[in-house]
Amino acid sequence: MAYRVADTFQRWVRDPEIMTTVVAVLRPWASVLPGLGPDFACALRLRALALSVEYRYGDALIDVEEALRICRRAPIVRRTTTEVQIARALSLRAYLLRCVGREREAVDDAREALALCRERLSRAPHRFGPGLLSSLDELARSLDGTGEPGQALPFGEELVDILRRLAPRRPRYERFLASALHQLGGYISDAGDLTDALRVANESLQLYRRLGREQPEAFALQAELATHNRDLFLDRLNQQG
Numbered sequence: 001m002a003y004r005v006a007d008t009f010q011r012w013v014r015d016p017e018i019m020t021t022v023v024a025v026l027r028p029w030a031s032v033l034p035g036l037g038p039d040f041a042c043a044l045r046l047r048a049l050a051l052s053v054e055y056r057y058g059d060a061l062i063d064v065e066e067a068l069r070i071c072r073r074a075p076i077v078r079r080t081t082t083e084v085q086i087a088r089a090l091s092l093r094a095y096l097l098r099c100v101g102r103e104r105e106a107v108d109d110a111r112e113a114l115a116l117c118r119e120r121l122s123r124a125p126h127r128f129g130p131g132l133l134s135s136l137d138e139l140a141r142s143l144d145g146t147g148e149p150g151q152a153l154p155f156g157e158e159l160v161d162i163l164r165r166l167a168p169r170r171p172r173y174e175r176f177l178a179s180a181l182h183q184l185g186g187y188i189s190d191a192g193d194l195t196d197a198l199r200v201a202n203e204s205l206q207l208y209r210r211l212g213r214e215q216p217e218a219f220a221l222q223a224e225l226a227t228h229n230r231d232l233f234l235d236r237l238n239q240q241g
Contacts (some may be wrong), residue, residue: 019047023063030070038081041067043189048096053085057099064093080124087113087131094138104143107110110139114155132157137180140187149190156184175219178207182226187232194237201230 022043030040048063071086090113097106113135117128136159143152163177181204189197205226214220 016047016050016056019043019050022212023047035078037070037087038078041089042069043083044070045085045092048092050100052092052096057096061093061100063097064089064096068093074240080120080127084124084127084131087116087128087135090116091131091134091138092150094135094142096159098138098142098145103142106142107139107146110135110142114139131161134235135206137183142182144183144187144190149187152183153184153187153191155158160184172205175211178204178211178222178226181207182222185229189233189236194240195234198230198233198237202232205230209229 024042026036026040026140028045030036046061046066047059048067051057051060051063067089070087071082078113090109094109094113095105097103097109113131117132120128121132136155140152140155140159143149143155160177160180163173163180166173167177181200185197185201185204188200202222207218208223208226212223
């Protein structure tokens, strides 16, 4: 049920008021029907995501932490559904912690989410695959935020490798590949390899430009940022002689 509920809720995720109504409806039922816990946790997590879009990180953290508490005590009869919700909630909490400057704590959550997704991926790839991608991305970003680009780099590279395999078969992943390449260029640059950083930045820019030809309004800003990144690496490389 939680899988279907999540699909329905996802259409409303940008509206905290609607998600607040959903949470209010589910809360009394979840208290008397333990099996409904993962669905209620899903609603809380999606409301947290909606709140984060409005930069209400404190309120979002309250919701996602409640979602985690519910999932950790949920009945084991829905283990896969519960574990999917735990992984997604951990990745979201890592993002929220990073947004409020608590990168060290974010690293811990992202590592836990990644370990869970790796362990369960072979059993349910379609359900844990998205969590694997988001936890890799969040772990790399959080490690980078702690000033440890060398530790961020392997996770950023793994994310790009996976997305390279996915994007040719599933075009919706192209935007995520472009973003991951953009981030990877920064990790490589911080690690000291400007030549490779420039190569990756060029690849990200070319992909954003191609996406921008199809959807100009959606990708204009990303293409501009990718251009800035590419030019920055190029200038620094030229300064090195």
